[in-house]
Amino acid sequence: MVQHDIVLSGFGCLYVALYLCHLAGLLLRVFSVCHVHYFLFMLLLLLPRRKAFDRTAERPPTYAGAKGDAQLAEGVDESSRHSPPPDDEGPPASDVFAGKQRMDRTPPRRAVAPFPMPAGSGASPPHSRPAERTKPSNKPLSDAEGLDKLLKGHQSQCKVMEERRHHLQNVHSHWSKSEIKASVSTAVGTKNPGVLVDLLGILNIKPSLWSLGICSIVLPAVDELLKSRHETHHQCAATTIKLVLRHLAPMILTNIKSPPPDTSDLAREERYQKSQGCWSNLRKLREVARARSQESGTTGVQMKELHMAFTILDS
Numbered sequence: 001m002v003q004h005d006i007v008l009s010g011f012g013c014l015y016v017a018l019y020l021c022h023l024a025g026l027l028l029r030v031f032s033v034c035h036v037h038y039f040l041f042m043l044l045l046l047l048p049r050r051k052a053f054d055r056t057a058e059r060p061p062t063y064a065g066a067k068g069d070a071q072l073a074e075g076v077d078e079s080s081r082h083s084p085p086p087d088d089e090g091p092p093a094s095d096v097f098a099g100k101q102r103m104d105r106t107p108p109r110r111a112v113a114p115f116p117m118p119a120g121s122g123a124s125p126p127h128s129r130p131a132e133r134t135k136p137s138n139k140p141l142s143d144a145e146g147l148d149k150l151l152k153g154h155q156s157q158c159k160v161m162e163e164r165r166h167h168l169q170n171v172h173s174h175w176s177k178s179e180i181k182a183s184v185s186t187a188v189g190t191k192n193p194g195v196l197v198d199l200l201g202i203l204n205i206k207p208s209l210w211s212l213g214i215c216s217i218v219l220p221a222v223d224e225l226l227k228s229r230h231e232t233h234h235q236c237a238a239t240t241i242k243l244v245l246r247h248l249a250p251m252i253l254t255n256i257k258s259p260p261p262d263t264s265d266l267a268r269e270e271r272y273q274k275s276q277g278c279w280s281n282l283r284k285l286r287e288v289a290r291a292r293s294q295e296s297g298t299t300g301v302q303m304k305e306l307h308m309a310f311t312i313l314d315s
Helices: 002-046 066-074 078-082 143-150 154-176 180-189 193-203 212-226 231-247 249-257 266-292 298-314
Strands: none
Touching (some): 154 193, 180 212, 193 212, 193 231, 212 231, 212 249, 212 266, 231 249, 231 266, 231 298, 249 266, 266 298
């Protein structure tokens, strides 16, 4: 047991000795590194410092002009060209890099425009401030001013209505005497679309009043109504054409297909001539309806329906 303790104590001492040796090695290594750094620092302190760079002292002088050209022509070596010139020759050191001529400061900008406007032109200069626009006044109109504004163009409209009333009175005078054909001729002769539309509005609700003679008078005037830009006009024209196609087209086709054999039958010849005129006018109206059927809106729809109604002429 005692021997065992002695062995353990021996190993402990050996371990302590090794640890101390290791610690000593570390300290020696640290001391050596610090010693080297201290040595380099002292060496840097002992080294002499360099002088600052002096441009004026180290920069070689240069020469330009006639003197430099003469030195190049004589073949002066490189060392003699870089040697400083005597005091009585060459420019001073402060004027070596100076310009040959001194530039004055930039003159101030002139207030006058580069292209002045000619006198009496009446135009404003390009940089002038535009004139202020006059704002519309919100002042309410007086009663007299408002009345004048409402009555503007009233006289001309009154003349139109008075002329229309006069034409309708003439048409009514024939109508009251049951002269339907004369009233239709009077309405067409006025060249007033409003008068013709008023009369056709009555004839269209009474198909029994229509005849081949009335049809031959009305159809040429209906062409203008069908081309009108007013909706009421071409609506009235479309209604009239549909009525003619429904009630008179069969008779027109029959008269055309059976022309009179001779001119002795004047009534038949007259019916044939009227049917020829109605047939020609219906063909023109068919082309107008076909052209206007390409339009948009209710007008185009009405013209398409009217163009389809003309198919009765193909039978």
